[in-house]
Amino acid sequence: MNEGKIIFIVLDGLGDLAYDFFDNKTPLEYANTPNLDYLAKKGSCGMLDVLRPGLPPGSDSAHLSLFGYDYLTEYPGRGPFEAIGYGYKLQEGNIAFRTNFASVRRSGNQLIIVDRRAGRISGELAKELGESITNEITEIDGVSIQYTHTIEHRGFLVLSGDGLSHEVTDTDPHESGAPVLKSVPWANAKNHNAALKTATVVNKFVKATYELLEKHPINKQLVSEGKLPANIILPRGAGIKTKLEPFEIRWGLKPAAIAAGPLYRGVALELGFELIEVPNITGLPNTNLDGKFEYAARNIDKYDFIFVHVKATDYYSHKKDAKGKASFIEKIDKALEPIIESYEQGVTILVTGDHTTPCKYGNHSGHPVPILIAGPNTRQDSVELFGERYCTNGALHRLRGHHLMPLLLTYTGRVLEYGLRSSPYERIFIPKKEWTPLEL
Numbered sequence: 442m443n444e445g446k447i448i449f450i451v452l453d454g455l456g457d458l459a460y461d462f463f464d465n466k467t468p469l470e471y472a473n474t475p476n477l478d479y480l481a482k483k484g485s486c487g488m489l490d491v492l493r494p495g496l497p498p499g500s501d502s503a504h505l506s507l508f509g510y511d512y513l514t515e516y517p518g519r520g521p522f523e524a525i526g527y528g529y530k531l532q533e534g535n536i537a538f539r540t541n542f543a544s545v546r547r548s549g550n551q552l553i554i555v556d557r558r559a560g561r562i563s564g565e566l567a568k569e570l571g572e573s574i575t576n577e578i579t580e581i582d583g584v585s586i587q588y589t590h591t592i593e594h595r596g597f598l599v600l601s602g603d604g605l606s607h608e609v610t611d612t613d614p615h616e617s618g619a620p621v622l623k624s625v626p627w628a629n630a631k632n633h634n635a636a637l638k639t640a641t642v643v644n645k646f647v648k649a650t651y652e653l654l655e656k657h658p659i660n661k662q663l664v665s666e667g668k669l670p671a672n673i674i675l676p677r678g679a680g681i682k683t684k685l686e687p688f689e690i691r692w693g694l695k696p697a698a699i700a701a702g703p704l705y706r707g708v709a710l711e712l713g714f715e716l717i718e719v720p721n722i723t724g725l726p727n728t729n730l731d732g733k734f735e736y737a738a739r740n741i742d743k744y745d746f747i748f749v750h751v752k753a754t755d756y757y758s759h760k761k762d763a764k765g766k767a768s769f770i771e772k773i774d775k776a777l778e779p780i781i782e783s784y785e786q787g788v789t790i791l792v793t794g795d796h797t798t799p800c801k802y803g804n805h806s807g808h809p810v811p812i813l814i815a816g817p818n819t820r821q822d823s824v825e826l827f828g829e830r831y832c833t834n835g836a837l838h839r840l841r842g843h844h845l846m847p848l849l850l851t852y853t854g855r856v857l858e859y860g861l862r863s864s865p866y867e868r869i870f871i872p873k874k875e876w877t878p879l880e881l
Contacts, residue, residue, distance in 0.1 A: 444787040444817050445853045447694070447746045448737050448780060451507065452773065453500065454755030455794025456810035456829060458801055460763055468767035468800065469811065470828035476777040477813070480790055481827040484815025487837025488829070489793055489845075495807035500755075501678070503795035504708045506842030508688060508748075518607050518680020519704065523597040526707025529589065531682040536605050536639060538676035539704075541613060542567055542594040544669040545621060545651070552621040552651060552673065554614060558594045559671035561760075566659055567594055570671055573657060578649050584642045588674070591703050592724060598676050600642060606635035611677035612647050615804070621647065621675065643676055650674040687713035688746075692846055693855060693870035697740060699733050700724075700750035709748060717747070724752040726769060730776040738779035741788055758798035766800060789816025789852050791845070792827070809839060818852045 455469060463471040491498045491506050501519040502512040510516075520537030531537060542562055544555040559567075571590030578586050584602040591597065608630035612622050624643040626636030651673045654660055660670035688696045690713075698709035699717045701724035706716060719736045721729040730751070737747045751773060757766035784790045793812035796805045811832035813824075822836035840848075847869060850856035855870045857863075864872040 446788045450749045450792045452754045453752045454758040454798030456797030458799045472767040472770040474774040476774045477827040480815040481813045482825045484819045486813045486824040486832040486835030488809040488839045489812040491842040497805040497807045498796045509846035517683040519678030520680040522707030526703035536600040538598040539678040540596045542671035560669035562671045581642045605639045607679040607681040608636045609640040613675040613677045694745035696746040697744045698748040705750045726753040734779045738783045761803045763800035
């Protein structure tokens with residue numbers, strides 16, 4: 442038996458709204474999900490405000506909260522996670538941004554967003570365009586510039602030099618038809634001069650990418666074919682390399698992660714997770730779903746906690762494709778057979794989303810997400826189907842992201858009674874490895 446083990450599954454952007462063409466059901470409610478329904482029936486369900494009610498999480502802050510970290514005091518910004526997850530060795534003081542290729546048109550002295558993802562440009566073309574940026578833009582005002590393309594339209598930017606700050610605004614307005622934004626210091630920046638220097642470098646970088654990409658042969662070819670050009674790079678989510686308390690020290694659980702996207706791998710690595718490499722996982726609809734769940738079940742003997750991330754639910758949400766989302770949820774459900782076997786062998790299973798992404802809007806929203814926890818020590822409630830309206834009536838009621846890890850410690854028999862102190866460090870798990878025996 443594997444009682445005490447946890448498989449923690451996050452279906453990115455899982456939550457949604459109801460649609461008339463689904464008989465007033467959400468994509469999750471409409472999808473045929475016998476395995477998720479089985480787990481829901483066996484365990485406890487509820488609705489989860491990952492950060493707080495009404496606040497749309499980013500995937501980075503969401504995962505920090507899900508893993509029991511305070512997004513208000515421990516969030517370093519998204520950029521470092523993207524860079525670290527892709528294998529970049531950030532140094533202390535480096536400033537990192539996540540980036541998008543975007544399509545823009547010029548209007549007077551402004552650049553107007555046509556598409557924030559450059560028409561979902563292929564990874565192959567984006568990689569070639571990215572190499573031009575990497576080779577041509579290496580220094581601005583004495584600050585070292587390192588741009589790296591990752592997948593699809595995404596990438597990251599790292600600034601290195603003296604007197605820099607991550608307390609600068611985004612250049613991406615998150616809205617088509619809006620202008621590319623000028624990066625400026627935060628109003629409450631701790632070091633205004635450093636933030637101003639950083640923002641100036643960012644703005645010069647954005648202009649330089651436009652000048653280079655607008656005349657790039659690939660973009661000329663795309664335009665001739667009636668397609669959108671990827672003619673600018675937009676940095677956002679500035680962050681600075683910091684040190685976060687390792688997950689194992691905080692919760693007493695040896696963790697591992699299965700994820701394809703650099704962001705999710707980066708969060709895991711920064712928290713001290715080991716990465717379980719699975720062949721052919723992509724973070725896209727063509728990912729190896731079967732492999733993700735098979736490897737989680739196969740490796741649970743080696744770890745206490747395995748995090749499994751599935752991205753493509755969010756992919757369809759951002760494309761506003763509710764039918765594609767429902768169909769992909771059914772594929773996830775079919776791939777869950779090894780997880781069902783793990784549950785039947787005593788593993789505690791958690792399934793939720795990191796945020797709601799309604800297909801109606803194509804962006805993250807502040808709606809809560811459904812959650813189920815099934816294991817040998819969970820209380821079975823009356824919920825028999827896994828979906829937004831059903832989970833509302835579950836025993837977990839409505840909870841927040843930072844509640845999950847203490848619950849999981851309780852459900853796996855690892856939690857320490859409040860007020861007991863057998864360790865010099867404040868812990869809520871039974872810290873056997875930290876015992877100091879009295880010697881005679």
